[in-house]
Amino acid sequence: DAGVIQSPRHEVTEMGQEVTLRCKPISGHNSLFWYRQTMMRGLELLIYFNNNVPIDDSGMPEDRFSAKMPNASFSTLKIQPSEPRDSAVYFCASSSQVGQPQHFGDGTRLSIL
Amino acid sequence: QQQVKQSPQSLIVQKGGISIINCAYENTAFDYFPWYQQFPGKGPALLIAIRPDVSEKKEGRFTISFNKSAKQFSLHIMDSQPGDSATYFCAASEEGSARQLTFGSGTQLTVLP
Numbered sequence: 001d002a003g004v005i006q007s008p009r010h011e012v013t014e015m016g017q018e019v020t021l022r023c024k025p026i027s028g029h030n031s032l033f034w035y036r037q038t039m040m041r042g043l044e045l046l047i048y049f050n051n052n053v054p055i056d057d058s059g060m061p062e063d064r065f066s067a068k069m070p071n072a073s074f075s076t077l078k079i080q081p082s083e084p085r086d087s088a089v090y091f092c093a094s095s096s097q098v099g100q101p102q103h104f105g106d107g108t109r110l111s112i113l
Numbered sequence: 114q115q116q117v118k119q120s121p122q123s124l125i126v127q128k129g130g131i132s133i134i135n136c137a138y139e140n141t142a143f144d145y146f147p148w149y150q151q152f153p154g155k156g157p158a159l160l161i162a163i164r165p166d167v168s169e170k171k172e173g174r175f176t177i178s179f180n181k182s183a184k185q186f187s188l189h190i191m192d193s194q195p196g197d198s199a200t201y202f203c204a205a206s207e208e209g210s211a212r213q214l215t216f217g218s219g220t221q222l223t224v225l226p
Contacts, residue, residue: 004156033213043157043202043216056213091156101147102214104156 002026004105006092012111018080021108024073025094033102034067034077035091043091049075082112116140117205119217126224132190134220136203139184143205147214148177148188151200160201161188193224 005024013019025032034046047057052069060067064083069075079086089109093102118137126132136146147162163170163177163186170177176189190197203217 042218045213045215048213093156101159101162104149104158106154106156 004092004094004103006090006105006108008108009106010109010111012113013082014113015083016081017112018078019082019086019110019112021077021090021092021110023075023077023092023105025075025092026096026103027073029094029096029103030072031095031097031100031102032069032075033093033095034075035093035104037089037091037107038087046077084112086110087112116215117203117217119203119220121220122218123221124223126193126222128193128195128224128226130193130224132188132193132197132222132224134188134201134203134222135185136187136205136217137183137185138205140205140207140215141184142207143215144208145206146177146179146186147204148175149202149204149216151202151219157202190222193222195224195226198222198224 004026007022030051032049036044036046044059046059047067048055049069065079067077089107091104091107093104095102116139120135144165148160149157150160151157161172161175161177163179165181168179174191179186201220204214206214
């Protein structure tokens with residue numbers, strides 16, 4: 001079974017550039033989560049979608065961050081403009097419904113120079 | 114405010130030994146407590162989970178012990194193996210929050226051969 005698929009796996013870009021991270025949830029899952037992982041702050045929930053609708057984006061750090069889910073099989077997390085402090089591993093996770101276990105992708109390691 | 118406190122930060126155990134990781138929470142509304150295992154370069158994967166209506170749950174070599182009155186729960190890995198070397202995260206969620214997970218800070222476990 002295909003799990004949660006994230007792309008790219010690694011992204012290195014210069015400060016000020018736009019960065020777009022992509023996620024394909026597990027087919028049939030209707031809840032999608034974006035997390036950020038850093039050594040200092042651990043795993044932080046950024047935003048959560050249910051049935052393609054953003055439910056809680058209180059974890060999004062700044063207006064530079066935005067997320068969309070145009071359909072049930074695709075989501076993006078965009079950072080514009082990017083800053084060095086955005087460097088982290090970004091994970092996408094999905095679950096079959098609210099309350100069910102979350103399945104994580106392998107993440108995108110983002111480095112902003 | 115960190116709602117789930119995890120200790121120790123790192124743990125070294127001999128092969129065959131018992132690994133114990135502890136977590137404490139503050140929010141009494143939490144009613145679901147999963148543990149995730151993460152290998153380098155991979156996303157967290159659900160290992161085992163417990164609800165507060167039981168004090169212990171065992172799956173193979175992995176056991177969760179739960180103390181509701183003390184607001185603490187722990188992961189015990191019996192007969193630890195080098196393949197168990199990974200980072201372990203405890204987490205908690207409450208029904209009213211659409212099951213958003215609050216993660217502990219993680220424990221890096223090393224099992225020596």
